[in-house]
Amino acid sequence: MTASATPVVVARRAPAARLGRLIDRWLLPIYVVGVTAYLILPVAVMILFSFNDPTGRSNLTWRDFSIDAWLNPLGRPGLAAAVRNSLVIASLSTLIATALGTMIGLALSRYAFRGRSATNVLIFLPMATPEIVLGASLLTMFVATVQLPLPEGLLFPLNIRTVLIAHIMFNISFVVVTVKARLANFPHHLEEAAMDLGANEWTTFWKVTFPLILPGVIAAALLAFSLSIDDYVITAFTSGQTETFPLFIYGSQLRGIPVQVNVIGTMIFVSAVLLVVLTTLWQRRVAVRDYTGARA
């Protein structure tokens, strides 16, 4: 970049240029390392404290190294049920929200239709509303449906179903945005080629369109899953007696967090990282295969 400056200018501004190089070579990298360390530090502390052997009930100070909690990760009353609920809610809400959101993403990126900007606003609003407002409004709605002639337990009293409804709701928008981003540079000529070769719309979609948007759909599903499994605020408002993993953490932080919570947290972190790494590698392999296939 500095090569484009003429030698005369460099000579005249030698101290400034040297300072610039110093910043470029040392200050910026040190800064980047510092900030990423700041971002990762709490995660590292969580992992470290999963190997702690706390004497009291609270796992807030370091005592001794121990792998007891790792050998018995669900060994706390209520923890297994909470983790199971979290997994069920996250899987189902991911499945449904990904399907609904992908459909909206497809509609938005390939059709011109009336009500387009209204749709965009409706997609954007849930992402632009604080979680507490989303949770609070759902709670008031669920409470108010008592007056409606609905089957008992559908929307009230609060249960795992109401949590699921809430999670699907906040996940849809994130799926739409992720899928839409992937569809921005979609190669429409491939679909036209399929149609020219006699495929109908249905076959074209499943044989051409879907494989092409699949990486975006998977990215969206991963995002939805991680948002759902981590959600505390909205879940707290819509869960009633149902306990999820974040609710368990919150409940136990008042009494003292068991080490097992850190163990489960670490497991979730490691599996998420592995999943992302694996999908990235898989996509890269697919890309390489397609590229060499196209050249052959």
Place this chain on the structure above:
Amino acid sequence: MRRALHLRAIAPYALLLPGLLWLVLFYVYPAFQMFLTSLWTGNIDAGYVQTWNWAIYPEAIGEYWPWLARSIVYGGLATILAFALGFPLAYAIAFRGGAYKNILLFLVIAPFFTSFLLRTISWKIILADDGLFLGPIKDLGLLPDEFRLLATPAAVIAGITYNFLPFMALPLYVALERIDKRLIEAAQDLYAGAWRPQGTIVGLVIGGVLGLVVGAVMDYGPLTIGIPGAVVGALVGTFLISQAFIRVTLPLALPGIFAGSLLTFIPAVGDFINAELLGSPRSLMIGNVIQARYLEVTDYPTASALSFILMLAILIGLFIYARLLGTEELTGASV
């Protein structure tokens, strides 16, 4: 042929219908119900009646304005701090990332793979009075023994900044990455060099004012942070900011700045976990009040009114913003 045309006309609506119906039923309708609930009178045992008690709004604002104001100040400060931390980070990854670009981006989003609650609890461990961070400093005698970070506004603001930093850094990165680097080189070739003396003055003023506000809000006295802030600002303005940056890079990064600040500010204003875990009763935010009014006191009308005010304030700000940029850009920029 006619059938195909017909299909194409209804296809988008068929694709949209289930998802949008879900959002209407479980986002729009609940928001409306929350408004109706705010105008209820009664209590959880005797039951509620729709009395259209409009007086609840002035009453709620009159009683809880300090919490509302505190939320806006904390959220605003956290947004500014996240920008100050996130912009150089995004800039470095986008322009100097090289082979490390993907790994660095991965590290920026890695905290999202851990529970938000567990990360905040980790900060509680790190910032504890004799913890990992303050312990060694106190042992060296650099800070008095009674100095503490936990249960102060500083810890709350730092916690919020930490939690939402990736929301700021990622849109900034996306915007900076899209910039055609040749434009910046062209500006440099055309003698858009150091930005002096304006840079010194602007940096001094921004750093100073920001430091004063941070110092005042965080209870350290305005000048303790204000003076160092002014010095750092002046140094950055003098040595790091070029005309090419002001005239080319910054304007081109604006969509990312807007998206990042929205994505940080909105959840920050509504947050109550950081205030609950890292703060003290004196640093509670409006989210804490809403949460307690709903789930502990079951005072649904007041809680709904406060929640509705929070939503309305954010939506009005957003509407102005959407008018300025266009909705398509708004949703697109948040990727």
